[in-house]
Amino acid sequence: MNDTLKLILQLMIPGLCLGCVYGLNGIGAALLYKGSHTINNAQGAVVGFGALLGYSLQNRGLGLISSTIIATIACFFVGVLLQVGVISQIEKKAPIYVVIATLALSIVITNANYLIVGSYTYDSAVILINVSKYLHIDSVNVDILWSNIVAIAVSFIAMVSVHFFLNKTKFGSAMRAAAMDPFAAESCGISVVKTRAVTWGIMSALGALGGCLTGPLFGVSAGIGIAAGAKGNTGAVLGGYGNMYGAIIGGMIIGIVETIFGYIYSPYQTAFTNALFLIFILLLPHGIMNEKAIEEG
């Protein structure tokens, strides 16, 4: 009994941690889809950029917390810039190319990352020094990485903050209104360009935060975010595409499933996740939260 519990705990916590990072990326995907019916393929690249930024700030002597905060805020503005500078321009002229444009952005940003730092994976002690300690739970004799716990806690705080921002602030309500009906929002004096820019900002900031949080676990490399961005999207599908809360739950499911299958037979880890994705698309296209946004188009 104790052994099973131990195993589950040891798999669940890292799985949940991974899931939280996917969830953070999924929130952005859900908000974006609801707001402008597009998909951002550049998310993973921004995650990588944020993680690298956080890492290089630490290398210059900043603490883990301050470098994470700076990287997150910087990526908020990267997101705003991408929307205002590229996406909204394309949206104005030829909206159907937005998705392709995000793909192009993804390639550009990822390769810029490679250009700057090369294709190494940095697992410098600088990152690990703060959070590489284990939390020992005596009753079941389990060791849990502190960085896992920190990542889960921080993600949770970030998710709750986004929830309150969207539901309790004036600008958050305006963002929801603009997502429901941009035409009417504009007629109420809400700048839809601005709400969309902030949506991109939030999406990129959450992604960068996730990147910084997983850095200590997997090491930092230029392409670190690609999988996280894609899985965030997958998680959003599981939860019901366009539903932020569904995206969080979906991301967690993917994180846990991936970790458990990774334990059972690791070469097919990703295959299992993608099988799950296919099952959901075929049998439960509205996802766990039964989100109808898909048909509103």
Next chain:
Amino acid sequence: MGHMLELSDFHYYYGQIHAVKGISFYVDEGEIVTLIGANGAGKSTTLNSIAGLTRALGVKGRITYKGVDIAGKSGHNICKMGMMAVVEGRHVFPQLTVYENLRMGAYRRNDTKEVLKDIEEVFDFFPRLRERREQMGGTLSGGEQQMLAIGRALVNKPDLILLDEPSLGLAPIIVEDIFRKIKEINEVNGTTILLVEQNSNIALHTASRGYVLQNGEIVIEGKCEDLLNDPKVQHAYLGLT
């Protein structure tokens, strides 16, 4: 100062399609002016362009509001100048409550205390909305949604309200109710109203002046009494022969 709102030689293009072909009209302060015409005459396009809700690329010509040329400006900036559009099909925010919808109408205002008072005033004006206060906008009936859309515009204390087809899809008894309210807004608050309608009969009985739009051009204009007696208008828009 000249007219409150004036369009001169206004054109609108949907790509290659020339939807509005150089119309000119004006609205003076305190008036109700109506723009009537059949489906596809260009009424909604004109109204949405005034409110900045169409693609700026398609707008040609001048639209002056309070002496400022607003042609091609974006909607949220025009809204700041004291003009509110109640667009066709009501467009309430379906997953916001009635109260939140009204709060969004006052998005541009920062005087929260006054806004709350004005929302209460809207509730006094449309008591049905008070009963539905915490209900989602999307669950309201058509008439209630129309009240909400008008109420949402009123909260911003506009000087000019653009109303697009307030009668659309509503039962005749509710249409009468809504139009009585529109007249009241004009008489009590002194708000200027530009009304776009397909229901020419009720529109001409509500407004003081009217323009008849046909295939993107103004064909007849004048006082509403005169339009009601004009045989061409009677024949084409009032169903009389």
